[in-house]
Amino acid sequence: MDGSRVLIRDLGSRNGTRVNGVDAREAMPLKPGDQVEIGHVALVVTAERPQQPLALDERAVAGSSHRIQIDQVLERRAHSSAGASALVRLLSQAGQLLVLPRPRKETCDQILEIVAQAVPASRYVVLLREKPGAPPEQVAARIRAGATDKPLMLSRAILHTVLDECSSVLTADAAADQRFRAQESIVAQAVHSAMAVPLFDNEEVLGLIYVDRQDLTGPFAQEQLEVLTLLANMAAVKIKNARLLEAEQAARQLAQQLETAVTIQRSLLPPRPPDLPGWQFDAYLESCYAVGGDLFDFHRMADGRLLFMIGDVSGKGLGAALVMTSFLAAARVLYGSFASVVELATRLSATLNRDTDPNRFVTGVVGCLD
Structure with missing residues (x-):
């Protein structure tokens, strides 16, 4: 930062940093509309942070390294003692954080903080849909450095598997997986491993939680997929409660407005x-x-x-x-x-x-x- 200006400079990284195609070897000022490339990641500088629609890859190919039904995860974890104490501590912590009533957006941000503690990743995203069959919308997102409102590119194959089939998806190396080679959403963002799990409240799928890794720290394991699935199941109940709370508050506000209207009309x-x-x-x-x-x-x-x-x-x-x-x-x-x-x-x-x-x-x- 230089006063009101924002500058960017590459400090000798292997993949380099470019602004509008020019290497940023020296500090370069940024302005709205500039295209910034940091390694494989492309960014666009904006003056605001508008709510953008979810970008979907139309050429997605179905498939993943691991694909499991959520009811299988819940049943297996209920009867498994492996890592039980650590899982109990995690779920207990999640329960304490989610017990307080919060607006839906704040609830989703809190959920991603819990997920980030349980599953180290590069990016975390919560997508919700208002009703079954409706297109999902990005409600909350964060990167390793903190929260972000940047929209995520996701393949329709992953969305269909998670939302319509209520299944959790894991790919061990998405960038190298032949089944994902044609997908811009995976390759263009240099995703090495990704997971997506349904936000299932035991009645319906409200949306999904997506996480991925863009570094070489190693792929996600199936155990992490199961932990993320359990957290999503707990989070879905909280999200539904947050929706009910918002609806109750809206109904209460409407009742107060009607009461005022009745008083005014009677006074006439x-x-x-x-x-x-x-x-x-x-x-x-x-x-x-x-x-x-x-x-x-x-x-x-x-x-x-x-x-x-x-x-x-x-x-x-x-x-x-x-x-x-x-x-x-x-x-x-x-x-x-x-x-x-x-x-x-x-x-x-x-x-x-x-x-x-x-x-x-x-x-x-x-x-x-x-």
């Missing part, structure tokens, strides 16, 4: 019927929903006559309530401006027709008690 109606000698008035309103389009009103004219109005807006709910509010406000502005109820009703009709959606109307009665 007359608090009590008028007191007129020789007459008794009663008024009661109950909507089908929390708010609606039913209305009534009274107005004492200057000459002592009593103007009354009863109306019902077409439709129900918030839409009808908004029209009711507008109609009642217009009526109160026009009270006293016309000599007869016919003129008042005519002007109200014209105002409603001018300012309201053609599909909305008010059926009502305007009367005068003299």
Whole structure:
């Protein structure tokens, strides 16, 4: 960093660093749009970090070095004593970290921190889909140095195997595996070993966790695949709970807004019927929903006559309530401006027709008690 500028310089690495095809032997400033190559990895400099769609390799070939059904992993681990104490400690730690209620994005970031402790890798990604069959979206990602929002290239073969078949996938050396040689998503990113496991909550697959290695520290082992599968199973339950929490919070917020709307709408109606000698008035309103389009009103004219109005807006709910509010406000502005109820009703009709959606109307009665 040099003030507000960002510079990059290669310190003599074997694979080199290039900016727009030029070797960065000396410090070179970066600006949005620059293409940076660090060894096999290609980057694009951006001023922002937009949410980009998941890139998929259309030429993917199905297959992997290891492919196992998640129920097989869960059953085998349940009856296995090998490494049981270490696994119990890991799951206990994961349980303590995931027990607190958090938003879904924060939950997914926390999940990747746990996965990074259990499985050393170069990159970690969580993909989620809103419903079965929907395309997955990248929700959280991190590299060895920390979190990143850079989108990941994945093959459709891996996505299909994990999401549709609820299977965990491991390839020991993806870059050299003949079954992955045609895949840009593997070869272009110099992936040497990769794993992808379903986020399965024992009812449905919510998404997947993907990890890979771009260095030569060695391939992933099947035991790591099984550990990652177990963590994903635990994480899926937490993610579903986070979704339920978000839905509950949204419902609570909507309930509060409706309660406020009810209070406002009720305050617009007359608090009590008028007191007129020789007459008794009663008024009661109950909507089908929390708010609606039913209305009534009274107005004492200057000459002592009593103007009354009863109306019902077409439709129900918030839409009808908004029209009711507008109609009642217009009526109160026009009270006293016309000599007869016919003129008042005519002007109200014209105002409603001018300012309201053609599909909305008010059926009502305007009367005068003299």
